[in-house]
Amino acid sequence: MTTPSAKPKAMIQDNTRCIGCRACMIACKSWNNRPADHTEFFAGAGYQNPIDLDANNYTLITFNEIVTGAQPDWVFGRQLCMHCEHPACASACPTTALTKTALGPVVFNESRCIGCRACMQACPFLIPKYDYENLNPKIHKCTFCADRIEAGLKPACATVCPTGAISFGDRDDMVAEAKRRIATAPGTYIPEIYGLDEVGGTSVLHLSSVPFEQIGYITGLPKTPMPDLTHRWLRVTPHFFALLYAVFGALTWIMHRRSSRSESKGDTM
Amino acid sequence: MNWRVRLTWWDLVLLAIMAVGVVLAVVRYAGGIGSVANINNAYPWGLWVGFGVMTMIALGGVGFTITGLVEVLGRHRYHALLRPAVLMGLLCYISAIVMLMVELGRPWKVWMILVSWAPSAALYEVGWCAFLYLTVLALEFAQVPLEQLGWGRLLGALRVIYIPIMLLGVTLSHLHQSSLGTLLTLIPHKINVLWWSDRLPLIFLFSAIMAGPAMAILEHLAAARWLGFTPNLDMLAGLARIEAWLVGLLLVFQIGDLVYRGGVDAALSWTWFAASFWVEIGFGLLLPLVLLMMPEVRASRAGLGTACGLIVAGVLLHRLNVAVFGLRVRHWETYTPSLGEIGITLGIAAGALFVFGVLSRILPIHEELPTTPASPPRAAAPAGAWHGAKSLP
Numbered sequence: 221m222t223t224p225s226a227k228p229k230a231m232i233q234d235n236t237r238c239i240g241c242r243a244c245m246i247a248c249k250s251w252n253n254r255p256a257d258h259t260e261f262f263a264g265a266g267y268q269n270p271i272d273l274d275a276n277n278y279t280l281i282t283f284n285e286i287v288t289g290a291q292p293d294w295v296f297g298r299q300l301c302m303h304c305e306h307p308a309c310a311s312a313c314p315t316t317a318l319t320k321t322a323l324g325p326v327v328f329n330e331s332r333c334i335g336c337r338a339c340m341q342a343c344p345f346l347i348p349k350y351d352y353e354n355l356n357p358k359i360h361k362c363t364f365c366a367d368r369i370e371a372g373l374k375p376a377c378a379t380v381c382p383t384g385a386i387s388f389g390d391r392d393d394m395v396a397e398a399k400r401r402i403a404t405a406p407g408t409y410i411p412e413i414y415g416l417d418e419v420g421g422t423s424v425l426h427l428s429s430v431p432f433e434q435i436g437y438i439t440g441l442p443k444t445p446m447p448d449l450t451h452r453w454l455r456v457t458p459h460f461f462a463l464l465y466a467v468f469g470a471l472t473w474i475m476h477r478r479s480s481r482s483e484s485k486g487d488t489m
Numbered sequence: 490m491n492w493r494v495r496l497t498w499w500d501l502v503l504l505a506i507m508a509v510g511v512v513l514a515v516v517r518y519a520g521g522i523g524s525v526a527n528i529n530n531a532y533p534w535g536l537w538v539g540f541g542v543m544t545m546i547a548l549g550g551v552g553f554t555i556t557g558l559v560e561v562l563g564r565h566r567y568h569a570l571l572r573p574a575v576l577m578g579l580l581c582y583i584s585a586i587v588m589l590m591v592e593l594g595r596p597w598k599v600w601m602i603l604v605s606w607a608p609s610a611a612l613y614e615v616g617w618c619a620f621l622y623l624t625v626l627a628l629e630f631a632q633v634p635l636e637q638l639g640w641g642r643l644l645g646a647l648r649v650i651y652i653p654i655m656l657l658g659v660t661l662s663h664l665h666q667s668s669l670g671t672l673l674t675l676i677p678h679k680i681n682v683l684w685w686s687d688r689l690p691l692i693f694l695f696s697a698i699m700a701g702p703a704m705a706i707l708e709h710l711a712a713a714r715w716l717g718f719t720p721n722l723d724m725l726a727g728l729a730r731i732e733a734w735l736v737g738l739l740l741v742f743q744i745g746d747l748v749y750r751g752g753v754d755a756a757l758s759w760t761w762f763a764a765s766f767w768v769e770i771g772f773g774l775l776l777p778l779v780l781l782m783m784p785e786v787r788a789s790r791a792g793l794g795t796a797c798g799l800i801v802a803g804v805l806l807h808r809l810n811v812a813v814f815g816l817r818v819r820h821w822e823t824y825t826p827s828l829g830e831i832g833i834t835l836g837i838a839a840g841a842l843f844v845f846g847v848l849s850r851i852l853p854i855h856e857e858l859p860t861t862p863a864s865p866p867r868a869a870a871p872a873g874a875w876h877g878a879k880s881l882p
Binding site for chain 1: 594
């Protein structure tokens with residue numbers, strides 16, 4: 221992978237291959253310069269640690285105890301920015317501090333951020349996090365290692381996974397690969413690719429052996445892009461502005477004329 | 490202009506609340522948002538945005554509603570409410586800006602909105618419109634002190650542009666009041682079905698319009714009491730009739746919208762959401778509607794005060810329901826406003842009230858009060874009712 225092709229990229233998170241080693245979490249911290257944190261073991265769901273994504277953790281392996289056979293079993297899931305094809309966060313940002321790049325990553329430009337946190341509110345996957353204690357706070361989320369991708373490298377997490385649970389490549393190829401895996405091992409996978417068309421499609425595609433809601437994924441999301449919800453209103457705003465200004469102007473003129481006429485006749489209102 | 494203001498007991502109470510707010514704000518700037526606030530990754534907005542921004546801007550809608558009523562629709566009998574309404578609007582918007590300076594993570598970057606191009610972001614539109622409308626309000630209101638100071642040429646210029654500027658203000662208000670609702674249409678996954686709607690922009694616009702007359706009536710009654718003039722109850726009764734229509738229309742629209750979206754089951758369930766919803770609808774819309782339909786209520790100070798107080802509280806609860814109480818993210822994530830958040834929010838609101846009280850004693854805001862003989866220059870004066878109303882009864 222020396223010459224980067226300009227096609228949009230994607231990543232497969234194959235949870236059936238995940239052994240919960242959390243090497244991806246460490247590689248992520250390492251590449252993004254996130255400090256280690258003191259966490260409390262067993263603070264959340266069993267061995268999962270930390271309990272959620274935060275300003276220091278851009279990705280997280282979730283540990284889910286699920287009874288599939290005779291005894292409970294670990295089923296792992298992974299949280300990270302989905303890098304939506306039509307990101308709600310970017311559409312909510314009033315200063316374009318978040319943008320979707322041609323290669324796929326949704327990147328954060330610190331220098332434009334005013335700290336309104338509309339992106340956090342907007343994200344259907346609840347990904348962007350904030351460092352509220354910081355005097356110069358930032359939005360924190362997975363970067364898809366945009367800098368590495370630009371340079372033709374894989375994201376840090378994808379380079380360290382010892383079981384091949386994380387694959388990276390052109391999105392078209394990744395979608396085909398995900399479909400191929402489901403087709404060749406229907407007993408291993410549920411027939412669903414999380415991210416294929418959730419909120420209009422994402423650049424991270426998840427595969428699983430159990431329904432996604434059982435491993436902590438947010439399900440029931442619309443298949444249409446989230447920004448459509450606001451665009452249909454905001455699209456008409458300029459026209460609305462011109463129309464209202466004209467109508468109010470006309471009304472003012474009519475009312476003014478009427479009142480000055482009645483005045484010249486000597487009436488009062 | 491009468492500069493000697495004797496501070497009353499009420500002023501001192503407001504100043505004390507402001508002082509607490511200032512202390513808390515210092516803590517916030519020294520230690521970050523996390524040092525005073527409970528807002529968190531799941532609930533990034535909380536009371537500061539729900540009350541300090543969303544509600545303040547809705548209540549500030551009194552500026553454009555009364556301006557629209559008097560200047561655009563030519564209802565000159567409500568002329569006496571115009572200056573207080575514009576001043577209330579101005580102070581509400583300034584409060585919202587002050588709130589943003591506390592609430593934003595990087596307030597020193599706020600100008601970025603003005604040098605960005607993000608037409609797909611509701612907040613971008615809100616930011617621009619609110620900024621322009623604040624300018625409009627300032628230009629409108631500036632005429633009051635300028636008259637007193639006798640700056641005739643500047644005043645003349647402001648009067649020439651008054652009508653187009655006033656129209657701009659009324660138009661911009663329609664846009665950003667609704668855009669605040671548009672902002673929240675983006676998060677159907679977080680807002681309870683009782684409040685999330687495709688038509689939130691319209692509900693936000695209608696409720697801001699509805700808040701206007703209620704605020705104006707409350708202000709007139711309060712000013713009459715504290716400043717010592719006889720309230721014009723005839724005028725208020727007329728406005729209360731209009732208000733009854735506005736309340737009724739919003740009630741029908743909001744319930745109709747809920748039924749259309751299939752939210753009736755949620756409204757009839759035993760949840761805190763449903764309880765909050767029915768308090769909002771029952772006490773914020775239904776009860777005031779019934780009250781305002783009674784002529785005796787419209788003719789009495791206590792009746793008007795109660796009905797309009799309920800309406801304003803209802804708008805407040807609606808904004809809090811949509812932006813704070815009605816939000817659920819994941820079951821283990823919670824949010825309760827901290828005392829720090831409440832203190833700063835109240836401090837800002839107290840500041841707005843205090844400034845209003847002081848200005849209404851040193852400037853001719855209320856035409857019922859005898860003006861000091863500063864005899865404003867009424868030279869080159871075209872235009873509307875704002876300028877002492879040639880078509881007054």
